[in-house]
Amino acid sequence: xxxxFLFIRRFFTLIAFLALQAVSLWLLFTYxxxxxxxxxxxxxxxxxxVNSQYKSVDDFFNLKVENQRLHKLNDSLLNLLPANFxxxxxxxxxxxxxxPYDTLGNHREYLWREAKVIYNTVxxxxxxxxxxRGSNQGIKDNMSVLNSxxxxxxxVINVSPNYSQVMSLLHVQSRRSVVMKRSGxxxxxxxxxxxxxxxxxxxxxxxxxxxxxxxxxxSINSNFPPGFIVGTVAEIIADKSTNFYxxxxxxxxNFYNLxxxxxxxxxxxxxxxxLNEDTKKKIDDPKNxxx
Amino acid sequence: MSDLVRNIxxxxxxxxxxxxxxxxxxxxxxxxxxxxxxxxxxxxxxxxRFSLLIIGFLTGLTLDYFSMQIGVHAAACTLIAYIRPFxxxxxxxxxxxxxxxxxxxxxxxxxxxxxxxxxILTIFHHFYMMLLQYLQFGDFMDFVIKVISTTxxxxxxxxxxxxxxxxxxxxxxxxx
Numbered sequence: 001x002x003x004x005f006l007f008i009r010r011f012f013t014l015i016a017f018l019a020l021q022a023v024s025l026w027l028l029f030t031y032x033x034x035x036x037x038x039x040x041x042x043x044x045x046x047x048x049x050v051n052s053q054y055k056s057v058d059d060f061f062n063l064k065v066e067n068q069r070l071h072k073l074n075d076s077l078l079n080l081l082p083a084n085f086x087x088x089x090x091x092x093x094x095x096x097x098x099x100p101y102d103t104l105g106n107h108r109e110y111l112w113r114e115a116k117v118i119y120n121t122v123x124x125x126x127x128x129x130x131x132x133r134g135s136n137q138g139i140k141d142n143m144s145v146l147n148s149x150x151x152x153x154x155x156v157i158n159v160s161p162n163y164s165q166v167m168s169l170l171h172v173q174s175r176r177s178v179v180m181k182r183s184g185x186x187x188x189x190x191x192x193x194x195x196x197x198x199x200x201x202x203x204x205x206x207x208x209x210x211x212x213x214x215x216x217x218x219s220i221n222s223n224f225p226p227g228f229i230v231g232t233v234a235e236i237i238a239d240k241s242t243n244f245y246x247x248x249x250x251x252x253x254n255f256y257n258l259x260x261x262x263x264x265x266x267x268x269x270x271x272x273x274x275l276n277e278d279t280k281k282k283i284d285d286p287k288n289x290x291x
Numbered sequence: 292m293s294d295l296v297r298n299i300x301x302x303x304x305x306x307x308x309x310x311x312x313x314x315x316x317x318x319x320x321x322x323x324x325x326x327x328x329x330x331x332x333x334x335x336x337x338x339x340r341f342s343l344l345i346i347g348f349l350t351g352l353t354l355d356y357f358s359m360q361i362g363v364h365a366a367a368c369t370l371i372a373y374i375r376p377f378x379x380x381x382x383x384x385x386x387x388x389x390x391x392x393x394x395x396x397x398x399x400x401x402x403x404x405x406x407x408x409x410x411i412l413t414i415f416h417h418f419y420m421m422l423l424q425y426l427q428f429g430d431f432m433d434f435v436i437k438v439i440s441t442t443x444x445x446x447x448x449x450x451x452x453x454x455x456x457x458x459x460x461x462x463x464x465x466x467x
Contacts, residue, residue, distance in 0.1 A: 013340045017373040020348045021366055027355075028362025028423060043356040050357075054311055121314055121358065123323050125428055128359040165359065172428045193428060194320055256317060 044130075048163035051118040052132055059259070066259045069148050076150075110225045111265040113138065115145075117258040118163075122170055125193035128157075129166040129258065135159045139263055142273075144223040148260040151252035152176070152230045155223050156263065164263075169230075170196050170255055177221040178230050183208045186219055189230065189249065196255050199231060201247040208245070210236055216249055225264050294335055294393070302350065305330040310357045321433075321440045326448045327354055328416050331372055332409060333458075335393050340376055347372025367420040371412045378411050397453055409449050410442075417441050 008015065059066075119130040133139050145153045145166050154168040155176075167174055172193045178201065179186050187203040201216065214233040218224035231249035239246050266272075309327035316324060331347050338346075351368030355361045379395065382404040392399030395408060417438050425434040 013344065013373070016341055016344050017369060020344060020369045024348070024351070024362045024365035024369060025423075026362070028360075028366065047357050119357075119359075122317060123314060123320075124358070124360060125424060126360060130359070194433070196317075196320070 042160075044158070044160040044163055044165065048118065048130060048132070048160070051130060055116070055118045055132075062257060062259055065257065066148070070260070073149055109267055111267060113263045113265070115139075115164075115261055115263050117261055120168075120255070120258050122168075122196040122255050125172050127168040127170040127196075127255075129154060129168050129261075131156075131164045131166060131261065131263065132162070133263065134162040134164050136161045138265075139164045140265070142223055142269060144218075144225070144264045144266070146224070146228055146262045146264060147253040147258060148262070149253075150228050150262075152218050152224055152228055153253050153255075153258065153261055168255065169199060169251065169253075176224070176230075177219045178216050179219040179226075180204065180208065180210070181215040181217050183210075186221065187216075187247075189216075197251060198234060199249040199251055201233075201249050202244060204245045204247060206238065206243055206245060210245060210247065212236065216247075223266060223269065225266070298330075298334065301330055301333065306350075306353055306357070309354060314358060318444075319440075321437050322444050323437075323441055324444045324448055325417070325441060326445065326452070328368060328371060328412070329409075329449060329452065331368060331375065332412060332449075333394055333396075336379065336395065337393070340373075343372045343375065344369060363420055363423050366423060367416045370419050371416045374415060375412065378408055382408055394458070396458055398457070405453075406446075406450070410446060413442050413445050413449070414438075417445065 113133065115131040115133040117129055118132050121127050129145070131139070131145070139156060139159050141156055141159065143156045145156065147153050152169060154166040154171070154174070156164050157167045158165040169176065169189070170191050172191055175188055175190050177186060178189050185204055185208050187201050189199045189201045191199055204210065210233060212233055212235070216230045216232065218226055218228045218230055220226040229252040231251045233247050234250040235248040237246045237248070305327045309325070313324045313326060318324070327350070330350055331343075334343060334346065347368040348365055351363075351365035352361075354364045358364070382400065395405060397405045399405075400408065421434055421438050421441070425431070
């Protein structure tokens with residue numbers, strides 16, 4: 001027993017060193033695996049407070065660019081006003097207005113909330129964005145985030161009462177479904193962790209005719225509302241081993257200066273996710289598979 | 292100003308500079324300037340090895356929470372806090388009473404030993420941090436290039452800081 005104590009005293013620093021290493025590696029691997037950690041809630045509140053202080057100064061220097069972008073968006077929205085069109089076929093149009101059900105029985109599908117980016121990086125391989133809205137303001141996991149000009153930015157992965165964290169499209173584990181605007185073919189986008197200006201798009205069959213500059217939009221299969229721009233094709237690489245193209249996309253959102261963003265909630269998301277789960281269970285269950 | 296107060300101010304300063312200045316500079320995907328660990332390099336000679344470890348761990352963890360990659364910097368900082376006393380021991384003059392200054396600095400150690408000391412700890416810090424990132428996702432050549440280029444820019448920053456802000460060094464006296 002005495003020897004054990006002597007041993008511990010002799011190698012106390014080494015043992016402390018190994019223990020601290022173990023703690024940091026444990027934090028590293030559990031956090032990145034589940035995107036959640038026990039201590040992150042309050043730490044998020046503290047870093048969020050410091051970040052919003054900093055942001056209030058930083059905002060001042062970006063007012064001009066932001067104004068131009070807002071103006072652009074307002075302009076395109078004004079173009080969509082029903083008054084601009086002579087004839088509207090209401091039965092064919094999907095109406096999105098501010099209450100869940102209106103008197104005509106139109107169903108609301110997407111709810112838009114505005115938020116401000118208070119911290120954002122593009123340097124790391126796993127880039128996260130912090131927003132100044134949290135669960136108190138109705139933000140939930142899996143909501144999508146669009147830039148102020150309507151281009152795709154990322155998906156909410158963690159919320160604290162007043163702040164939330166977004167997995168940027170510039171994250172090596174991010175994988176989102178998208179669609180080619182011209183042909184309607186579905187593909188998926190990911191990031192190779194290198195250049196923050198370009199994303200990689202996969203699963204577009206070689207039968208699709210693609211030219212440089214083609215637009216890629218968000219798809220109905222993802223958390224994003226469909227039809228918003230993700231990027232444009234910058235380079236077309238034919239993958240020789242498969243029947244698919246690998247495309248390099250120039251991102252539509254400028255990740256270097258994100259300021260104001262929209263957080264979009266898909267109202268039916270939980271129900272849809274549950275239906276997916278149930279279907280999977282039904283198919284995988286050997287008892288139901290006797291036909 | 293006492294050592295404690297001075298180091299607390301330094302800690303806040305280095306973290307803020309790293310988070311709000313250097314992490315926001317988008318120089319190149321391979322060149323990410325790091326300077327915050329200079330805080331650990333500047334801690335007094337007299338600090339005990341155990342408290343050095345704890346301070347290193349907390350420094351890294353603070354930066355981790357700001358950059359939202361929990362554990363990476365904490366592990367790297369703990370490593371350099373652990374090997375710091377060994378490096379100082381190797382570089383120190385034989386007669387330890389010649390160590391008249393409180394903290395490592397070019398004036399206290401001489402330029403060459405100080406730069407060797409900074410270079411060794413910088414390489415260890417960057418190598419370990421990039422290794423942890425590479426193990427999760429990455430490309431081997433990227434990893435090697437990143438370690439070399441980031442070490443280069445960090446050494447450049449350290450030399451600049453030492454030249455621009457020479458610290459007023461106090462002699463270690465019995466009364467202090």
